Amino acid sequence: MTEETSHTFTVHDPIGLHARPVGQIVTLVRERGVSVTLRDSTGKEASATSALRMLALKIKNGDSLEIIVESDDQALALGLAKAIEALVNEG
Amino acid sequence: MSHNEITGTGVGSQAVVGNVFLLETSDAVFEHQKTTHSPEEEASVLATAIATTAAGIRDEARDGGKTAAEILHALLIILEDPELQEMAKPYLSTGDDASTALFKALDVVSELMGDDEEFQSRVNDLRGIAARISAWVRGIAAGPAIPQEGQWVIVAHDLTPLETSQFGDSVVGVVTELGGPTSHTAIICRALALPAVVSARGAMGLVQGESVLVDPEGNRVIRGGGMVDATQALTFIPQANGPLVTVRANIGGLADATTAASTTARGVGLFRTEVLYLSASTEPSVGDQAASYTEVLKAAPAGKIIIRTIDAGSDKPVPFLVLEHEQNPALGIRGFRLQADHESFLVSQLEAIAQAMSDTGRDVGVMAPMVATVKEVEKFAALCAKAGISQVGIMIETPAIISVLPELEGLISFVSIGTNDLSQYLFAADRMHPRLGELNNPWQPGLLRNVKAIADHAQALGIPAGVCGESAANPLVAIVFAGMGIDSLSVAPSAVEEVTRALSAITREQAQEASVLALAARVPSEAETAVRGLFTPAG
Numbered sequence: 038m039t040e041e042t043s044h045t046f047t048v049h050d051p052i053g054l055h056a057r058p059v060g061q062i063v064t065l066v067r068e069r070g071v072s073v074t075l076r077d078s079t080g081k082e083a084s085a086t087s088a089l090r091m092l093a094l095k096i097k098n099g100d101s102l103e104i105i106v107e108s109d110d111q112a113l114a115l116g117l118a119k120a121i122e123a124l125v126n127e128g
Numbered sequence: 129m130s131h132n133e134i135t136g137t138g139v140g141s142q143a144v145v146g147n148v149f150l151l152e153t154s155d156a157v158f159e160h161q162k163t164t165h166s167p168e169e170e171a172s173v174l175a176t177a178i179a180t181t182a183a184g185i186r187d188e189a190r191d192g193g194k195t196a197a198e199i200l201h202a203l204l205i206i207l208e209d210p211e212l213q214e215m216a217k218p219y220l221s222t223g224d225d226a227s228t229a230l231f232k233a234l235d236v237v238s239e240l241m242g243d244d245e246e247f248q249s250r251v252n253d254l255r256g257i258a259a260r261i262s263a264w265v266r267g268i269a270a271g272p273a274i275p276q277e278g279q280w281v282i283v284a285h286d287l288t289p290l291e292t293s294q295f296g297d298s299v300v301g302v303v304t305e306l307g308g309p310t311s312h313t314a315i316i317c318r319a320l321a322l323p324a325v326v327s328a329r330g331a332m333g334l335v336q337g338e339s340v341l342v343d344p345e346g347n348r349v350i351r352g353g354g355m356v357d358a359t360q361a362l363t364f365i366p367q368a369n370g371p372l373v374t375v376r377a378n379i380g381g382l383a384d385a386t387t388a389a390s391t392t393a394r395g396v397g398l399f400r401t402e403v404l405y406l407s408a409s410t411e412p413s414v415g416d417q418a419a420s421y422t423e424v425l426k427a428a429p430a431g432k433i434i435i436r437t438i439d440a441g442s443d444k445p446v447p448f449l450v451l452e453h454e455q456n457p458a459l460g461i462r463g464f465r466l467q468a469d470h471e472s473f474l475v476s477q478l479e480a481i482a483q484a485m486s487d488t489g490r491d492v493g494v495m496a497p498m499v500a501t502v503k504e505v506e507k508f509a510a511l512c513a514k515a516g517i518s519q520v521g522i523m524i525e526t527p528a529i530i531s532v533l534p535e536l537e538g539l540i541s542f543v544s545i546g547t548n549d550l551s552q553y554l555f556a557a558d559r560m561h562p563r564l565g566e567l568n569n570p571w572q573p574g575l576l577r578n579v580k581a582i583a584d585h586a587q588a589l590g591i592p593a594g595v596c597g598e599s600a601a602n603p604l605v606a607i608v609f610a611g612m613g614i615d616s617l618s619v620a621p622s623a624v625e626e627v628t629r630a631l632s633a634i635t636r637e638q639a640q641e642a643s644v645l646a647l648a649a650r651v652p653s654e655a656e657t658a659v660r661g662l663f664t665p666a667g
Binding site: 079089097 | 198204382386
């Protein structure tokens with residue numbers, strides 16, 4: 038069983054999680070080749086390889102968002118989750 | 129004058145004169161077509177078309193700016209998402225070709241995203257790229273390049289980031305058939321300070337090279353117009369503490385409810401419940417449904433909430449309701465007509481709503497979409513009574529129900545006019561048809577006079593009449609409706625402030641005067657010009 042690393046943060050973007058950061062997340066996750074899931078505060082999940090599923094979470098400004106990375110390398114996993122946070126909140 | 133005008137939604141306030149440059153995508157790209165290939169063969173055509181087109185666009189886009197490139201990249205990622213091809217499969221299996229299935233899958237995505245304005249503003253961008261994919265599938269050539277010399281007004285169905293990135297100094301204005309005020313086209317035009325009119329249905333009828341005035345403040349394009357014809361800016365300064373009539377918000381789910389709660393909307397005038405069901409593959413239990421409604425009711429802005437029961441059809445499918453393919457979905461089994469085959473689902477929906485009402489204590493009315501007969505209303509009222517719902521209403525979308533409204537005394541306690549569908553059915557004009565935009569213009573006397581008739585019928589019945597169609601998002605149209613005796617308006621959350629401001633800046637007498645002028649008009653432009661004139665400062 039692969040380890041799961043979870044990282045939760047609040048989305049700070051006036052228009053929420055939108056197309057541009059979502060595109061960047063897909064590219065980043067594909068490059069790293071690990072399994073990453075986004076989970077909203079209601080428990081709804083989306084694979085980070087599907088732009089459509091992530092957009093369908095309809096994450097808004099101020100919502101909390103959890104990033105779950107499946108990897109035995111916890112440091113790498115947390116780094117990736119934080120990189121995704123940066124894309125979401127700076128994108 | 130009216131034949132020389134095309135109306136739409138203005139972006140910016142500075143007018144400009146230029147020559148039309150048609151950036152035409154052949155209609156053949158958008159046509160719905162069938163194929164003789166097997167669904168599997170066609171699925172592989174679609175996959176190849178997406179991959180090839182995306183690679184081509186990435187090659188061309190290397191010179192673009194950083195933001196434009198990132199947006200383009202994001203759009204391509206969405207189109208390349210295997211989920212999208214999964215969504216196209218049901219259409220492929222009905223014999224649709226790859227292009228048709230792709231466009232229909234994008235429609236499903238658009239419906240899924242509901243009132244998410246940021247996404248809706250991208251949907252037309254996605255369709256623009258899908259048009260390139262379709263051109264590849266069907267072997268249709270792409271159009272010519274924009275000349276570097278001259279003063280051109282670019283006219284197109286819609287513009288993709290790819291196309292706007294090619295704009296040089298010779299481009300002075302933009303007119304598109306599609307795209308809303310938050311579309312990519314509108315955003316880029318604002319950024320480049322290019323006057324634009326979007327959603328200008330009929331724009332593709334302009335002739336290559338002809339001179340036009342782009343008049344964003346007047347929400348129009350005037351063929352052969354000069355700067356002297358440009359419209360003066362209108363500003364509404366709120367005088368009263370509140371708007372003349374209640375302004376509510378249209379929502380599709382929790383996210384919209386939250387957005388609406390951050391506006392001055394007093395409640396929800398239209399909660400489109402089908403959005404909650406579009407992604408459910410099996411029928412949700414009453415408990416699950418009630419939990420969803422409770423969430424939305426809790427988040428919604430203070431005030432009355434009007435919930436519309438499921439409004440699906442074969443063009444707006446819900447996975448767990450089996451709907452047969454129809455030649456003409458707008459005239460098929462949709463809205464309340466689904467009740468005939470799916471009564472148990474409707475019963476469960478009403479039970480869930482009633483449960484959420486008692487859990488939250490909110491003031492809720494429930495209305496049925498697409499009713500045309502007294503018998504249907506009787507049936508709906510009986511189902512609501514059984515579920516313990518007392519505030520029962522109907523959407524007015526079919527012309528047939530208008531004349532029998534007096535027969536509904538005692539059955540319903542409110543009506544809500546869906547002006548988009550009402551226009552479509554009054555004028556027998558497909559609201560999505562790019563060339564029939566003029567018939568779906570909210571200033572059409574044929575529509576305005578029917579809205580007035582509905583307001584009068586409702587008054588005679590002693591029940592409130594609201595408007596929840598997009599038309600009410602236009603502040604001038606909103607004023608006309610208020611003057612006719614419409615009691616409440618419901619608009620997208622983004623339009624709430626503007627409509628509220630306009631309705632707080634005028635007196636009831638002014639609104640009534642506006643409605644009298646609009647109702648007396650023979651053609652749409654006459655109605656709009658007369659009403660605009662009322663609120664245009666002299667001089």
